[in-house]
Amino acid sequence: MALVILAAGQGTRMNSDRPKPLHTLGGVPLIAHALAAGAALDPSRIVVVTGHGAEAVEAAVADLAPFAICVRQTEQLGTGHAVLQAAEALEGFEGDALVLYADTPFIRAETLTTMQAARAAHDIVVLGFEAADPGRYGRLILQGDRLERIVEAKDATPGELAVTTCNSGLLAADAATMMRLLRAVGNDNASGEYYLTDLPALAQAEGLSATAILCPEAETLGINSRAELAAAEAAFQAMKRAEMIETGVAMQAPETVFFALDTWVGRDAEIEPHVIFGPEVTVESGARIRAFSHLEGCHVSAGAVIGPYARLRPGAEIGNDARIGNFVEVKSAEIGEGAKVNHLSYIGDAEIGEGTNVGAGTVTCNYDGVMKHRTIVGRGAFIGSDTMLVAPVTVGDRAMTASGSVITEDVPEGALALGRAKQVNKPGLAVRLMERLRAIKAGRKG
Ligand code: UD1
Ligand code: CA
Numbered sequence: 001m002a003l004v005i006l007a008a009g010q011g012t013r014m015n016s017d018r019p020k021p022l023h024t025l026g027g028v029p030l031i032a033h034a035l036a037a038g039a040a041l042d043p044s045r046i047v048v049v050t051g052h053g054a055e056a057v058e059a060a061v062a063d064l065a066p067f068a069i070c071v072r073q074t075e076q077l078g079t080g081h082a083v084l085q086a087a088e089a090l091e092g093f094e095g096d097a098l099v100l101y102a103d104t105p106f107i108r109a110e111t112l113t114t115m116q117a118a119r120a121a122h123d124i125v126v127l128g129f130e131a132a133d134p135g136r137y138g139r140l141i142l143q144g145d146r147l148e149r150i151v152e153a154k155d156a157t158p159g160e161l162a163v164t165t166c167n168s169g170l171l172a173a174d175a176a177t178m179m180r181l182l183r184a185v186g187n188d189n190a191s192g193e194y195y196l197t198d199l200p201a202l203a204q205a206e207g208l209s210a211t212a213i214l215c216p217e218a219e220t221l222g223i224n225s226r227a228e229l230a231a232a233e234a235a236f237q238a239m240k241r242a243e244m245i246e247t248g249v250a251m252q253a254p255e256t257v258f259f260a261l262d263t264w265v266g267r268d269a270e271i272e273p274h275v276i277f278g279p280e281v282t283v284e285s286g287a288r289i290r291a292f293s294h295l296e297g298c299h300v301s302a303g304a305v306i307g308p309y310a311r312l313r314p315g316a317e318i319g320n321d322a323r324i325g326n327f328v329e330v331k332s333a334e335i336g337e338g339a340k341v342n343h344l345s346y347i348g349d350a351e352i353g354e355g356t357n358v359g360a361g362t363v364t365c366n367y368d369g370v371m372k373h374r375t376i377v378g379r380g381a382f383i384g385s386d387t388m389l390v391a392p393v394t395v396g397d398r399a400m401t402a403s404g405s406v407i408t409e410d411v412p413e414g415a416l417a418l419g420r421a422k423q424v425n426k427p428g429l430a431v432r433l434m435e436r437l438r439a440i441k442a443g444r445k446g
Contacts, residue, residue: 001116002093002175003038004086007031007102008051008073013225019053021102022060023229026236027260027279027296030223031057033105035065036261038098040109041116045093047086048102049073057102078193079169080185087179097175099196103223104169105232111215115172123177123208124200126150127170129217137166138197140212147210149201154190165212167197168220177208236261244271260296272308280314298330301337319354333364336379348372350389353379353397361386378413387419 011020021031031048038046046068050057058070069089073082083099090097096119098112111127118125126147128140134153139160141148150167151160173181178199185198200210223229240263241254248267251257256273263277266285275289278296283289287300293307297314300306303321310324315332318324322335325342333347336354341347343360349372350364362383364375375389378397383389388406395401396413405419 001041001043001095002045002047002090002097003035003041003043004083004090004097004099005031005034005038005046005048005102006079006082006099006169007057008049008054008076008082009103010052010076011103011224014229015226019057020223021057022053023223025105025223025229025232025261026240027258027277028262029060029064030105031060031102032064032261034100034102034107035061035068037107037109037112038100039065041098041112043098044095045069045090047071047089049082049085051076051082078187078191079196080182080194080198083196084179084182084194087182090175090179093175095175096172097178098172099170099178101169101222104220105223106219106221106235107168107170108215108219111213111219112170114213114215115170118211118213119172121209122211123173124203124210125172126200126210126212127168127220128165128212128214129168129220130214131164131166131217134161134164134166139163140165140167142212145211147200147212148204150195150197152189152191152195152197165214168215169196169222170220171196171199173199173203177203181206266302275307281312347375349391350375350377352377353381355379356381356383358383359385359387359403363388365390 007021014020022029025033046065048061048068048070050070051073054072061068061070071085071089073085115125115127131137136153138150138152139156140150142165181199181202184202185194187194203210221232223232237258240259244265249265250270253273257271258276260277260279262279263281265283268286269283270288272291274292276294280297281295283300284302286302287304290307293310295312298312298316300318301320304318306324309326311329313331316330317334319335319337321338323340323342324330327344328341329346331348333350335352338354339352339356341358345358345362346364348364349366352358356377356379365388366372373391375391376394378395380398381395382400384401384403384405386404387401390408393407393410395411398414399411400416401407402418402420405417407417407419411417
């Protein structure tokens with residue numbers, strides 16, 4: 001199976017400089033949803049047809065699906081013309097091609113599998129749906145399970161417009177047959193475009209067969225405007241919350257929790273209200289994410305407690321039973337099993353050993369203005385409150401740092417490091433100072 005993902009259209013109605021496939025839904029670009037659904041078919045080739053904002057879309061694709069091939073459609077002459085741009089990239093490919101749209105994020109993997117299965121009995125398989133409001137959708141003209149043709153709304157007769165079974169845009173066929181038929185598609189229609197939807201009729205003229213399988217309309221929802229994108233986000237979150245609850249995740253106020261497409265949370269984990277998940281987060285069974293925390297690109301192990309008000313950034317790796325408390329930010333850092341960073345700290349580019357306690361207000365000073373440096377703290381160590389760990393620096397196992405220390409040199413195992421000015425007490429000086437200041441103030445008034 002090869003995927004051909006159409007992502008060249010302008011998306012005028014988004015009213016945006018950003019190409020439509022890159023608008024985000026569930027924390028990831030729209031096109032990532034199409035790629036994720038298609039991935040379920042284990043495609044051996046993925047071709048993405050780009051056009052508007054091609055550079056940016058291609059960069060995102062390279063990141064999301066490094067083995068995908070991007071081909072450019074320099075002029076948007078229609079969906080048929082767009083698919084034909086994939087011909088060269090599919091040269092020599094033996095198997096089916098499935099056409100998907102980058103702006104149709106809710107297609108389920110099961111639906112694609114059903115389409116694939118229907119190919120056993122038909123040369124062309126189109127995905128359709130019963131439309132509540134058929135509007136501008138292409139109409140499927142069916143005779144039993146035979147798909148005679150697809151007629152675009154603009155080209156339809158009043159009788160054809162009354163048909164409510166519509167085209168989702170997804171189509172599967174043998175790749176070589178698809179390309180051969182597409183070369184015969186003309187643009188003599190109301191839009192002057194090369195329609196992919198001409199394929200069923202062309203196939204039948206050659207004695208090939210075409211059929212349609214139907215899915216719920218919600219799956220075929222395409223994003224054309226910001227209002228539709230916002231509605232899609234709400235629908236996505238509702239689905240993801242329901243899925244989480246179904247798999248055994250505890251949430252007191254699921255409507256306040258926001259997930260990303262790939263968020264994975266284990267059974268019996270607890271998510272308190274107002275938690276936001278960015279992409280690439282995994283939370284193991286029995287972990288607890290407390291209210292108002294923000295997580296992205298991180299892993300939280302079993303029994304760990306995060307927040308309230310914690311921020312885990314990419315590369316945060318939180319060990320079993322570890323604690324990350326309020327106003328703590330962790331980035332590119334491993335927090336060992338049972339370690340505690342409970343209050344007001346920044347831990348970046350660091351390793352904190354098993355069972356170590358990091359006091360309030362600790363900061364890993366990881367950036368010298370040009371380069372990032374690492375901080376390594378061993379096991380069972382005690383970092384006093386308000387310690388500045390100036391990286392690169394290492395604190396050994398069971399070592400301590402005194403509160404308020406600025407640690408610029410390595411601390412050996414078991415040592416106590418004092419990196420602060422020595423305290424001096426001046427007897428009676430506070431009282432004498434106050435008296436003098438009050439006298440000065442009184443003198444000014446008089
Ligand atoms: C298309 C179908 C219609 C179907 C509807 C479902 C055709 C002719 N019509 O209509 O039957 O009901 O989708 O939403 O196929 N694109 C390109 N290059 C182009 C044109 C389009 O890459 O030259 C991409 C767009 O970016 C988009 C997708 O193809 O992702 C669909 O294009 P769009 O113009 O939205 O098609 P519709 O007119 O909605
Ligand atoms: Ca559309």
